[in-house]
Amino acid sequence: MKRIMLAAVAVTMMLSGIAVSSADGGTLVIATTQKPRHLNPAVQSGIATAVPGTQIFATPVRFDENWNPQPYLAESWAFSDDGLALTLNLRKGATFHDGHPITSKDVAFSIETIKANHPFKTMFGPVEAVDTPDDHPAVLRLSAPHPALLLALSSALGVIIPEHIYGDGQDPKAHPRNSDTVGSGPFKLAEFKPGEHIILEKNENFFLEGYPKLDRIIIKNYKDVTSMVLAMDSGEVDMLPFLAGTRDIARLRKNASIEVTDQGYAAVGPLNWLAFNTKHEIFKDVRVRRAIAYAIDRDFIVNALHGGFSTAATGPVHPGSPFFAPDVESYDLDLAKAAALLDEAGYPAGSDGVRFSVELDYLPAFAEQQKNVAEYLRPQLKKVGIAVQLRASPDFPSWAKRVSSHEFELTMDIVFNWGDPVIGVHRTYVCSNIRQGVIWSNTQSYCNEEVDALLDAAGKEIDQAKRQTLYRQAQQIIVDEVPLAFLNTLPYHTAYNKNKIGNPPLSIWGAMAPLDKVTVQ
Amino acid sequence: MAAVESVTRSQSARRPGADAWEIYRQSPTAMLGLVLVLLISVLAIIGPLVYPVDPFEIIWAPMSAPGTTERALLGTDYLGRDILAGLLVGAKATLIVGLTAAALTVIIGLVIGALAGFYLGMIDEILMRVTEFFQVLPPLLFAMVLVTMLSPSLWVVAVSIGVVSWPPTARLARAEFLRIRNLEYVTASRASGVRQGYIIWRVILPNALPPLIVSATLTIGTAILFEAGLSFLGLSDPNVMSWGLMIGSGREYMLDAWWIVTLPGVMIFFAVLGVSLVGDGLNDAFNPKLRRR
Numbered sequence: 002m003k004r005i006m007l008a009a010v011a012v013t014m015m016l017s018g019i020a021v022s023s024a025d026g027g028t029l030v031i032a033t034t035q036k037p038r039h040l041n042p043a044v045q046s047g048i049a050t051a052v053p054g055t056q057i058f059a060t061p062v063r064f065d066e067n068w069n070p071q072p073y074l075a076e077s078w079a080f081s082d083d084g085l086a087l088t089l090n091l092r093k094g095a096t097f098h099d100g101h102p103i104t105s106k107d108v109a110f111s112i113e114t115i116k117a118n119h120p121f122k123t124m125f126g127p128v129e130a131v132d133t134p135d136d137h138p139a140v141l142r143l144s145a146p147h148p149a150l151l152l153a154l155s156s157a158l159g160v161i162i163p164e165h166i167y168g169d170g171q172d173p174k175a176h177p178r179n180s181d182t183v184g185s186g187p188f189k190l191a192e193f194k195p196g197e198h199i200i201l202e203k204n205e206n207f208f209l210e211g212y213p214k215l216d217r218i219i220i221k222n223y224k225d226v227t228s229m230v231l232a233m234d235s236g237e238v239d240m241l242p243f244l245a246g247t248r249d250i251a252r253l254r255k256n257a258s259i260e261v262t263d264q265g266y267a268a269v270g271p272l273n274w275l276a277f278n279t280k281h282e283i284f285k286d287v288r289v290r291r292a293i294a295y296a297i298d299r300d301f302i303v304n305a306l307h308g309g310f311s312t313a314a315t316g317p318v319h320p321g322s323p324f325f326a327p328d329v330e331s332y333d334l335d336l337a338k339a340a341a342l343l344d345e346a347g348y349p350a351g352s353d354g355v356r357f358s359v360e361l362d363y364l365p366a367f368a369e370q371q372k373n374v375a376e377y378l379r380p381q382l383k384k385v386g387i388a389v390q391l392r393a394s395p396d397f398p399s400w401a402k403r404v405s406s407h408e409f410e411l412t413m414d415i416v417f418n419w420g421d422p423v424i425g426v427h428r429t430y431v432c433s434n435i436r437q438g439v440i441w442s443n444t445q446s447y448c449n450e451e452v453d454a455l456l457d458a459a460g461k462e463i464d465q466a467k468r469q470t471l472y473r474q475a476q477q478i479i480v481d482e483v484p485l486a487f488l489n490t491l492p493y494h495t496a497y498n499k500n501k502i503g504n505p506p507l508s509i510w511g512a513m514a515p516l517d518k519v520t521v522q
Numbered sequence: 523m524a525a526v527e528s529v530t531r532s533q534s535a536r537r538p539g540a541d542a543w544e545i546y547r548q549s550p551t552a553m554l555g556l557v558l559v560l561l562i563s564v565l566a567i568i569g570p571l572v573y574p575v576d577p578f579e580i581i582w583a584p585m586s587a588p589g590t591t592e593r594a595l596l597g598t599d600y601l602g603r604d605i606l607a608g609l610l611v612g613a614k615a616t617l618i619v620g621l622t623a624a625a626l627t628v629i630i631g632l633v634i635g636a637l638a639g640f641y642l643g644m645i646d647e648i649l650m651r652v653t654e655f656f657q658v659l660p661p662l663l664f665a666m667v668l669v670t671m672l673s674p675s676l677w678v679v680a681v682s683i684g685v686v687s688w689p690p691t692a693r694l695a696r697a698e699f700l701r702i703r704n705l706e707y708v709t710a711s712r713a714s715g716v717r718q719g720y721i722i723w724r725v726i727l728p729n730a731l732p733p734l735i736v737s738a739t740l741t742i743g744t745a746i747l748f749e750a751g752l753s754f755l756g757l758s759d760p761n762v763m764s765w766g767l768m769i770g771s772g773r774e775y776m777l778d779a780w781w782i783v784t785l786p787g788v789m790i791f792f793a794v795l796g797v798s799l800v801g802d803g804l805n806d807a808f809n810p811k812l813r814r815r
Contacts, residue, residue: 305583306600393674393760
């Protein structure tokens with residue numbers, strides 16, 4: 002017996018649930034400041050490539066706003082009973098933009114390419130082989146059950162690229178067709194002018210009948226956020242995703258024809274946190290780390306610094322994820338407790354009230370999330386006798402070098418969950434990911450075998466409820482041992498012209514999902 | 523030796539320094555500049571003593587307008603830090619950067635200019651080519667590169683500004699040395715067998731100083747602006763409150779809270795204006811003939 006997750010019903014539901022606007026055609030203009038290096042998400046992570054990339058390249062499945070997988074390039078799929086094989090039944094008659102049919106060979110090639118070249122190694126880590134018994138079923142053979150697999154096969158991550166184009170032996174990361182793409186998504190590339198715009202045209206032969214609704218998508222590059230927000234405010238562009246500045250959000254909120262929503266960022270799961278170098282003399286003591294967590298007023302950060310647009314983060318998993326555990330130590334502001342913990346740890350206040358001095362790094366970007374919070378921490382931690390010196394980095398590479406080579410004491414950081422904890426959460430905590438020179442690895446050098454075992458088990462557990470329990474236990478230990486002081490979620494918002502746009506992209510991947518259903522008037 | 527002493531003395535006596543103050547005093551703009559500079563120096567020195575509030579401390583709700591709370595007379599910035607305290611403490615950093623950069627400019631410029639102008643020949647060729655090399659680099663860009671390579675701290679910023687601003691001073695010093703080295707009293711010193719070092723530093727230099735002082739004064743103003751410019755680009759010491767830092771980190775809030783950037787901006791305006799007026803006044807005082815023309 003196979004546990005079958007047939008989703009034919011879901012297809013019809015999906016197709017019928019659209020009817021906000023029946024008007025086909027039109028052009029959608031999306032504003033961004035992100036500059037993609039190329040447009041092939043198979044070998045490049047990040048928002049810049051993912052937004053155009055998911056329009057150009059289809060994935061086997063996609064997700065709705067409630068974390069349910071929906072058929073996309075695969076019309077159905079089934080896990081074997083032992084969870085060690087996933088059969089994808091590809092849609093028959095689906096073709097790439099150049100007319101070549103999409104077969105299971107392309108799926109096998111794509112997964113091998115992603116596994117070998119994409120920075121997120123855990124996505125297809127357990128995939129040992131992809132069998133292609135016929136043109137349409139592809140069977141992924143796993144070394145261990147891998148519940149994150151469907152998410153890894155969804156928008157922004159598991160794109161299917163044509164073997165006859167990208168399988169010519171050239172280095173996939175530097176392939177010339179990465180900027181002159183051939184995919185199978187709802188839109189095909191018409192023009193890519195780096196730093197100016199990306200023009201996507203409707204794919205007339207898209208495998209979903211009647212889609213996409215739009216004729217054209219223009220992704221327009223702006224030099225800076227201010228001019229981009231002004232363009233949105235004046236109606237020059239129709240949609241502005243990944244807006245994180247709280248004053249920009251507030252400004253666009255005032256515009257009666259613009260809707261600003263925080264929906265569509267559950268999968269990205271962006272967290273703003275304060276990381277400890279747990280190998281450092283002072284911060285290897287968990288009491289010091291707890292003391293700092295107790296000394297930070299997250300209410301102030303969320304409400305006073307971020308105008309109430311961000312939310313407090315309490316643990317490693319974003320509150321929008323089904324694996325978020327609310328029942329962890331919340332570290333509510335308690336300066337007395339913080340002082341007591343520091344005393345206990347052997348750091349009594351000196352005659353000048355100072356217990357010790359530390360250096361605090363921060364990302365030279367997202368000033369409101371990073372620099373401003375760092376500036377807030379300086380007087381705040383002074384209240385418990387910790388003298389904080391800010392260490393500014395002139396540019397991203399200098400910061401990344403300091404942090405990835407573990408030459409820091411404290412640093413602010415922003416890290417994304419990327420859908421499943423296996424992809425974006427494990428990397429920060431497992432002992433095996435303490436790697437020199439790799440940014441957004443376990444740069445805290447945090448290592449707890451119990452956490453490792455729990456995360457490892459959770460990463461292989463097929464049963465959703467059991468998986469949630471394992472992640473809850475792991476989160477409780479992690480939050481208790483505070484390798485990071487969790488501060489807030491990034492207040493990502495999407496602004497769109499509500500008089501013009503129907504079916505804005507609000508699924509878990511937001512604008513990093515196919516915009517085939519979006520309409521304009 | 524006594525002959526030389528008397529030669530230089532008599533030259534010193536003829537220096538315009540004696541009646542320079544008289545001339546300076548008569549210029550209202552020069553006096554205004556002096557008053558501004560003195561006021562800012564006083565603010566920098568005793569301001570923080572009279573008003574001992576930590577400029578990094580969060581004392582009130584963020585972005586409170588001036589006059590809305592007694593806790594912060596000039597309002598608070600985007601974190602809720604006292605703007606007044608920032609202005610007072612920031613004056614010191616701003617002056618330190620200005621003075622250090624100006625001093626460095628004069629020292630480097632003077633040494634290079636003096637050696638080139640006195641020895642001429644190969645030394646002049648080499649030193650002037652080096653100077654030209656520095657002169658063709660856009661100063662702000664060059665300073666940015668220096669600050670980026672080293673870490674952004676107050677001293678690095680000050681030294682970087684000095685390092686990029688000396689070429690004009692060097693050329694000025696060289697020109698003065700070229701002019702003076704052939705004057706009769708220098709020839710006289712040389713004829714009486716005085717050491718070269720003595721001629722450079724004790725005979726020529728005092729007579730070459732007035733234009734250099736003027737140029738140094740003006741450099742202070744430029745350096746203050748430079749510091750503000752670097753801060754605006756995010757290249758300043760986040761641990762030292764300066765007016766540039768206040769503007770640089772507050773610029774994003776300009777539309778919501780004008781006072782965060784406007785008040786330090788006004789302070790920079792007055793500081794640079796004051797220093798420039800003093801420089802102009804000194805120029806007139808040292809070159810009375812030029813002024814009458």
